[in-house]
Amino acid sequence: MxxxxxxxxxxxxxxxxxxxxxxxxxxxxxxxxxxxxxxxxxxxxxxxxxxxxxxxxxRGRVSTTLLRRAPDDDPDFLGTIGSISDQDERIRRLEEELALLDSESADPPVPPVDPGSVPPAEKPTDDDGDARGQRGAVG
Incomplete structure (x- = not known):
């Protein structure tokens, strides 16, 4: 006992x-x-x-089910993004910047050169008289 x-x-x-x-x-x-x-x-x-x-x-039980929400149902996520007008403004600014970059990347006009101010350049020729230095090339 x-x-x-x-x-x-x-x-x-x-x-x-x-x-x-x-x-x-x-x-x-x-x-x-x-x-x-x-x-x-x-x-x-x-x-x-x-x-x-x-x-x-x-003793409380551990919740085994995960609460998953789509981003458009989550108020925390919705609070982090701006309003539609903010997005529209940002898109407008980005389009303006892109247009500015496109206009800058266009080839600037080449200033005209006076033909009398530049001496003619002599082209070297090889034995066959080809100015490009290629033998037997056609064209």
Whole structure:
């Protein structure tokens, strides 16, 4: 009989320690009913009964379902984007910048050159008289 009582006492002590540690390590959002400190006090002052109460009432369950929303249903996302008029203004500015870049990239007109001011350049020729330096090339 004493062996059974000793085993029950060890099991109760292990359960008591486990409930205290479990209660202390859970985030405050998982404590139902009263605050985290009150649950720790309950589990310490009422060793077995406090543990049973902790697992039956106080310990909140982890939500296994993820709440997923589409971006247009999420108010946080909607608050981060600007209004349509802001977007229209930004598009207008970008189009103006693009038009400005297009006008800058066009070839500037070449100033006319006076033919009398530039001496004619001599073209070197090879043995066959080809000015381009290519033998046997047609065209």
């Amino acid at each position: 004493t062996r059974v009582l000793l085993i029950l006492a060890l099991v109760a002590a292990a359960f008591w320690v486990y409930t205290i540690v479990d209660c202390a390590l859970q985030p405050p959002t998982r404590h139902r009913g009263v605050s985290k400190g009150v649950w720790i006090a309950i589990t310490i002052l009422l060793p077995v009964l406090g543990g049973i109460l902790w697992f039956a009432i106080g």
